[in-house]
Amino acid sequence: MxxxxxxxxxxxxxxxxxxxxxxxxxxxxxxxxxxxxxxxxxxxxxxxxxxxxxxxxxxxxxxxxxxxxxxxxxxxxxxxxxxxxxxxxxxxxxxxxxxxxxxxxxxxxxxxxxxxxxxxxxxxxxxxxxxxxxxxxxxxxxxxxxxxxxxxxxxxxxxxxxxxxxxxxxxxxxxxxxxxxxxxxxxxxxxxxxxxxxxxxxxxxxxxxxxxxxxxxxxxxxxxxxxxxxxxxxxxxxxxxxxxxxxxxxxxxxxxRGMVYFSLEINGPFKQDLHSGVHGGPIDEPLRESVYLLASMVDKDGKILIPEIYDDVLPLEEPENASYSSIQFNDETPGAYFVASKNEVLAKKWRWPSLSVHGIEGSISQKGDVKSVIPHRILSKFSIRLVPDQDPERVKELVRSYLEELHADWTLGKENANTMTLKSLHEGVLxxxxxxxxxxxxxxxxxxxxxxxxxxxxxxxxxxxxxxxxxxxxxxxxxxxxxxxxxxxxxxxxxxxxxxxxxxxxxxxxxxxxxxxxxxxxxxxx
Structure with a gap:
């Protein structure tokens, strides 16, 4: 030409x-x-x-x-x-x-x-x-x-x-x-x-x-x-x-992949950190609930447990899956992946949504620190990577509905219980x-x-x-x-x-x- x-x-x-x-x-x-x-x-x-x-x-x-x-x-x-x-x-x-x-x-x-x-x-x-x-x-x-x-x-x-x-x-x-x-x-x-x-x-x-x-x-x-x-x-x-x-x-x-990013704040019914030996037991501990909520969103194999979140995910058709076999791929983090198949590694990286927890504030953060306290406030951050054709706004609502339901069940019957605040930290990206x-x-x-x-x-x-x-x-x-x-x-x-x-x-x-x-x-x- x-x-x-x-x-x-x-x-x-x-x-x-x-x-x-x-x-x-x-x-x-x-x-x-x-x-x-x-x-x-x-x-x-x-x-x-x-x-x-x-x-x-x-x-x-x-x-x-x-x-x-x-x-x-x-x-x-x-x-x-x-x-x-x-x-x-x-x-x-x-x-x-x-x-x-x-x-x-x-x-x-x-x-x-x-x-x-x-x-x-x-x-x-x-x-x-x-x-x-x-x-x-x-x-x-x-x-x-x-x-x-x-x-x-x-x-x-x-x-x-x-x-x-x-x-x-x-x-x-x-x-x-x-x-x-x-x-x-x-x-x-x-x-x-x-x-x-x-x-x-x-x-x-x-x-x-x-x-x-x-x-x-x-x-x-x-x-x-x-x-x-x-x-x-x-x-x-x-x-x-x-x-x-x-x-x-x-x-x-x-x-x-797209992305939605959240902060999850759990506040106890008390206004300052408490001694776990003096108060542990009858206290609704914010860190304990935070860990429960975060762990309830994903299983041991990385599958997201939030209902309906996979409804809009496009299926991985065989031609695309087969194309992964010829792709040259080095494991740049040896020993990091829990799946052995290259196709499954690439599919989990590219074609399926994933949920990652990025950090927890309010607990022990200094190296070598030993504190037997019950933190009064815990702020955690997590994100979900999205794939076609997931809509960020729909995913946000699914996350909110699921966590509110879990939180309501956690606090059910408790006279003085934790409060939960979930925020989306940006509008989300397709x-x-x-x-x-x-x-x-x-x-x-x-x-x-x-x-x-x-x-x-x-x-x-x-x-x-x-x-x-x-x-x-x-x-x-x-x-x-x-x-x-x-x-x-x-x-x-x-x-x-x-x-x-x-x-x-x-x-x-x-x-x-x-x-x-x-x-x-x-x-x-x-």
Whole structure:
């Protein structure tokens, strides 16, 4: 298939052995198309800049853009401005938009989780008739990170000072999600520098970055509504915020689980902690009821016991189940799974809802602490990962009804009993999946790009996690099925954990993959 755009490299690439001279770039007025062999020239240009690209990621990691801590609000803005400075050099027009949010615990303190919206000017000298037909690619990512302290078990003294060691780039955000963001910037930089202004870009490109993804994307839907014109011409959406299942096999992701998140508070009929020897026995203990309620929602095999919760779950049909057998999958947490079958592991990760208890506040929390008290208040948090076609609002009601029934039974006949408060901590996110990825242009282009970079057929995978932006962005763009998750890291990178890392090889190959993806996607538009 022929595309306009790429001949400028064709005309001078024979003089590149590899040379970094770009004095003649931008003078070619007749951009046509790039032959396969000239992608290798661009890949060599990426390798040539390796140290520069690694240093760029180190600068990104050094900005502690922790969205869960209010003291880092300024760092969130600084992270976007740092990215914007690079986009300036690439010819992007960009602006920062903030939703109207406030800190509920202190109404006088305004919390902002800003977004960056940018678009790249079209190449100057491509035929205008062709320009009018150009498709638009939206790149989505996030630049906020979860909190990290050396005292939590990091090997390096400061998680925000990236270490380059034994082929890995170590630091908070290297794989989630600053590494992928910088890889996109690197790929665009090579295209810009090697092709010149007259031939860059090959298709219209927009970029959308957020600073609150790690805390549930506050304000995202407001921005999508307020800035609807920015999204109404998007043809393709690519997201790089997930992981491959192995260190050696790339994958393309076509599904995510959704999520609902709850807090469960049990208060005793007494106002302070009590001595268990003095009062234990006739007291309705909040921690005991909390444990009972949490344990009553799921059985020993992980099956959720809440009535009707599986009624809307789509069945796992045999063709999909059979496809799991060929997927390359390494157990990145040896000994963690209680099922032995790979198919069952993947199905439990991707295709069935799961309930997880995340923590309990109000009980013993200090290491080595021994207290024989009865806590007067217990706050626990749990979530349910949703799958197609579960509705978050219906699941919330099922959870509430079930727990209220259990609580009523627990307190029945007690003169002074505990009280229960159940809260949903966000509105809930639908599961997302592409029903026919192999015949979708964003996946077809990605598969070709993977073959060019890795020489392998990619696995088609789902993901057990939740990315609200994928759901809401797919609803905001004209072609909701033209959405793909294109990962470069792997599941053992330690995202959200201690010693987060990204291998240099995956960082560089990921940059090549993104460049090749832009090229392949440009071929679909004419």
């Amino acid at each position: 022929i595309t306009v755009f790429w001949t400028c490299l064709l005309l001078y690439s024979n003089t590149l052995s590899y040379s970094h001279d770009s004095t003649n770039k931008g003078n070619v007025k007749n951009c046509k198309y790039l032959e396969e062999t000239h992608l290798e020239t661009l890949f060599k240009a990426i390798d040539y800049r390796k140290d520069v690209f690694v240093e760029r990621l180190a600068h990104a990691v050094a900005i502690p853009s922790v969205s869960s801590q209010s003291e880092h609000q300024e760092d969130l803005v600084n992270m976007l401005k740092w990215t914007g400075d690079i986009l300036n050099n690439l010819g992007f027009f960009w602006q920062i938009k903030s939703p109207t949010l406030s800190n509920k615990s202190n109404s006088s303190t305004s919390l902002k989780y800003p977004f960056l919206l940018g678009h790249l000017a079209k190449a100057q000298n491509i035929n205008k008739q062709v320009l009018n037909k150009s498709k638009t690619l939206l790149i989505y990512a996030h630049v906020d990170v979860v909190a990290a302290k050396q005292s939590e078990g990091w090997e390096q003294s400061d998680p925000f000072v990236m270490e380059r060691k034994n082929g890995f780039l170590k630091g908070r955000g290297t794989t989630d999600d600053k590494g992928p963001v910088v890889a996109w910037l690197n790929a665009l930089s090579v295209l810009k520098e090697e092709l010149g202004n007259d031939c860059f870009p090959p298709l219209n490109i927009k970029i959308f970055l957020e600073t609150g993804e790690e805390i549930g994307s506050p304000g995202l839907r407001e921005i999508l509504s307020n800035e609807a014109t920015f999204f109404n011409d998007i043809d393709y959406l690519v997201v790089t915020d997930n992981y491959c299942l192995t260190n050696y096999k790339p994958c393309l992701t076509y599904g995510l 599961a997302w999946y592409n029903p026919n990825p192999q015949n979708n242009p964003v996946f077809i282009a990605a598969e070709k790009a993977v073959k060019r970079v890795y020489g392998l057929e990619p696995d088609y995978t789902r993901e057990g996690g939740t990315i609200p932006a994928v759901v809401y962005l797919s609803q905001a763009i004209p072609s909701p099925t033209n959405v793909i998750l294109l990962p470069i890291g792997t599941t053992d990178d330690g995202a959200h954990s201690q010693n987060e890392k990204l291998s240099e090889q995956h960082f560089m190959n990921g940059t090549k993959l993104m460049l090749a993806y832009i090229y392949e996607l440009s071929l679909t538009q004419y």
